[in-house]
Amino acid sequence: MSWQQHKARGERHTHTSSRDKMNVPVLSSILLLISTAHAFQYTELAQYIDSHQEEYVEALRDWVAIESDSSNVLKRAELHRMMDMTAQKLRLMGGTVELVDIGEQELPDGQMLALPKVVTAQFGNDSNKLTVCVYGHVDVQPAKLEDGWATDPYNLTDINGNLYGRGASDNKAPVLAWIHAVEAYQALNMELPVNVKFVIEGMEETGSNGLDAMIVAQRDTFFSDVDYIIISDCGWLSRRPALTYGTRGNCYFFAEVEGPKQDLHSGVYGGSVIEPMTDLIGILDTLISPSGTILIPGIREAVAPLSDDEWKMYQDIQFDIENHKNKTGVNQLMYNNKVDLLAHMWRYPTVSIHGIEGAFSDPGTKTVIPAKVTAKFSIRQVPNMDPAMVKKQVTDYLHSVFAKRKSPNKLKVTMVIGAKPWLADPQHPLYEAGKAAVNRVFKTDPDLIREGGTIPIARTFQDVTRKSIIMMPIGGFDDGMHSQNEKISRYNYIEGTKLFVSFLYEVSQLKKTSV
Numbered sequence: 001m002s003w004q005q006h007k008a009r010g011e012r013h014t015h016t017s018s019r020d021k022m023n024v025p026v027l028s029s030i031l032l033l034i035s036t037a038h039a040f041q042y043t044e045l046a047q048y049i050d051s052h053q054e055e056y057v058e059a060l061r062d063w064v065a066i067e068s069d070s071s072n073v074l075k076r077a078e079l080h081r082m083m084d085m086t087a088q089k090l091r092l093m094g095g096t097v098e099l100v101d102i103g104e105q106e107l108p109d110g111q112m113l114a115l116p117k118v119v120t121a122q123f124g125n126d127s128n129k130l131t132v133c134v135y136g137h138v139d140v141q142p143a144k145l146e147d148g149w150a151t152d153p154y155n156l157t158d159i160n161g162n163l164y165g166r167g168a169s170d171n172k173a174p175v176l177a178w179i180h181a182v183e184a185y186q187a188l189n190m191e192l193p194v195n196v197k198f199v200i201e202g203m204e205e206t207g208s209n210g211l212d213a214m215i216v217a218q219r220d221t222f223f224s225d226v227d228y229i230i231i232s233d234c235g236w237l238s239r240r241p242a243l244t245y246g247t248r249g250n251c252y253f254f255a256e257v258e259g260p261k262q263d264l265h266s267g268v269y270g271g272s273v274i275e276p277m278t279d280l281i282g283i284l285d286t287l288i289s290p291s292g293t294i295l296i297p298g299i300r301e302a303v304a305p306l307s308d309d310e311w312k313m314y315q316d317i318q319f320d321i322e323n324h325k326n327k328t329g330v331n332q333l334m335y336n337n338k339v340d341l342l343a344h345m346w347r348y349p350t351v352s353i354h355g356i357e358g359a360f361s362d363p364g365t366k367t368v369i370p371a372k373v374t375a376k377f378s379i380r381q382v383p384n385m386d387p388a389m390v391k392k393q394v395t396d397y398l399h400s401v402f403a404k405r406k407s408p409n410k411l412k413v414t415m416v417i418g419a420k421p422w423l424a425d426p427q428h429p430l431y432e433a434g435k436a437a438v439n440r441v442f443k444t445d446p447d448l449i450r451e452g453g454t455i456p457i458a459r460t461f462q463d464v465t466r467k468s469i470i471m472m473p474i475g476g477f478d479d480g481m482h483s484q485n486e487k488i489s490r491y492n493y494i495e496g497t498k499l500f501v502s503f504l505y506e507v508s509q510l511k512k513t514s515v
């Protein structure tokens with residue numbers, strides 16, 4: 001039976017056949033007993049979680065201390081250590097754990113480097129229960145104290161109930177919260193309401209290299225009995241909890257311009273050579289207009305139009321523009337109204353220029369003409385854009401713009417990440433279960449939101465396993481993921497753990513179904 005049919009019949013366990021046979025007072029008492037028993041269980045679980053708060057913070061401290069930066073090849077040993085530590089934690093809890101070898105990655109210079117193994121784990125194997133698979137990652141973005149952090153990014157620091165450290169919110173605390181949710185059931189000798197599987201990787205921040213192939217390879221084994229996939233790798237929009245039903249994709253490019261055989265003195269040679277940096281800045285300036293219009297032909301045409309329903313949904317979401325300005329520290333945003341802002345953060349593409357390798361960026365005044373410079377930029381993409389098409393559009397466009405400059409320098413354009421966008425139906429019963437869990441813990445309905453960032457593997461999970469995905473964030477709206485002073489609040493970490501124990505129960509009330 002499809003979920004639409006379940007929905008038509010009442011979505012959750014309705015016990016309709018029993019109701020036909022029993023008289024209503026008896027049934028009501030049974031239902032009351034069941035719900036009271038669960039409320040009691042939830043209270044115990046919540047108390048257990050509250051009383052183990054310090055242990056959870058210490059576990060996060062141990063994980064944050066590992067500089068598991070997947071973008072820095074010099075930190076690869078740390079990343080391997082992080083995966084081993086994750087596997088060990090799950091093993092000590094009695095899970096069936098594997099460290100899956102996903103091969104090697106090729107570096108720009110042609111060298112091969114081992115990818116961090118993927119941790120898979122399983123708790124429970126009861127065919128009468130539903131099985132959920134929790135996905136998360138334990139690699140992080142780069143961070144250095146001198147980037148402007150107020151505290152050491154790898155030493156978890158508690159300031160006024162906020163836990164500062166690289167990866168605290170993205171995604172180490174949410175992964176730990178899921179692990180602690182399972183541990184809480186175990187510690188209280190409570191049966192897990194569903195079987196729980198984990199897939200934890202170490203390359204998310206660089207595009208989840210190697211994970212697509214692993215999912216395809218294990219589709220009929222590890223993933224064969226998975227009913228639902230849960231991802232908690234994003235944040236709320238405001239102080240109100242949220243459920244996320246869409247993410248943008250990301251196409252990440254390197255544009256390299258190479259000229260002289262080595263760096264040159266700008267006084268001695270300036271005026272005689274055509275500078276690679278001038279060429280590069282010139283072509284970068286043709287990607288997007290000052291008002292945010294993408295200038296690459298074909299990109300805007302591919303975007304699915306905003307429907308009236310979507311417009312209405314965005315209209316109804318609580319989003320404080322002034323708060324957004326304060327959070328970002330700017331006094332003017334691209335758009336002045338809520339719907340335009342949300343739509344441009346979630347469901348329209350955008351171009352961001354991240355950096356230029358080879359450029360002089362130290363303090364001081366070096367008078368140099370860099371011989372080779374490589375720009376790094378990305379395009380967040382949305383339905384119905386396609387990474388292969390975006391690659392061609394960007395490459396053709398940049399070469400045509402560069403050709404007009406008639407420069408003797410050489411341009412090379414490479415797409416290094418091509419992650420697709422993901423979109424779910426927020427009317428799916430899985431989201432009803434999510435809402436029930438949010439209501440139990442936070443006593444409010446969640447916002448239904450989309451995420452401007454990318455979970456590179458989300459679409460592969462959906463396409464390969466054909467199972468429904470829910471994104472259940474516990475990150476705060478002001479956590480500063482990828483930026484200086486990333487943090488997660490104790491409140492979100494601990495209440496988030498309660499949300500997860502509650503959601504496991506709510507999922508168990510769904511019937512077996514597929515996408």
Ligand SMILES: C[C@H](N)C(=O)N[C@@H](Cc1c[nH]cn1)C(=O)O
Pocket residue numbers: 170171204205206207233234250252417419451452453454455456481
């Ligand atoms: C949303 C998630 N926490 C995240 O930050 N993901 C990264 C993934 C990515 C995209 N390109 C490369 N890695 C992101 O959105 O930047």
